[in-house]
Amino acid sequence: MISPAPSVSKIHLLSDATRAEIDSWIAKYPPERKQAAVMAALRIAQDQNGGWLSVELIEAVAEYLQMAPIAVHEVATFYTMYDLKPVGRHKIYVCTNISCQLNGSDRIMNHLQKRLGVKPGETTAGGKFTLKEAECLAACGGAPMMMIGKIYYENLTPEKVDKILDTLD
């Protein structure tokens, strides 16, 4: 549960590298607007933590940006790019928005569910993959598409999906 204000500092949960990266985002905004870096800061903290955000880490980000913990929690729960529980080593985001839907995202999603034995939002036994549905990822010209980690894979077919998954550890 998110506490209204952190009583004990949690900043130490952010590694030096994470803090340095967050600082580079803070530097893009006027000093009194450092909260504008909140989305980037959550992404960086999530990357540090194996792809998900604990309550403590959200509170650490809030403290670092001098924001109310609840405000940062609202951001973390609003966007699908943040995960609030442990995830697999590879997060697969399948776009199911209109262009991808019209070009067969259902087929891709069904194929992935069958191959991995999980539904969207679930992680495979052994923790290799987490399957997720995504809204438009701005690659509509390559529909249907998916993103794994930070890489986009476009014009997908079930066969192409299999080949991609086979290359991942």
Ligand code: FES
């Ligand atoms: S609708 Fe899928 S990337 Fe835009």
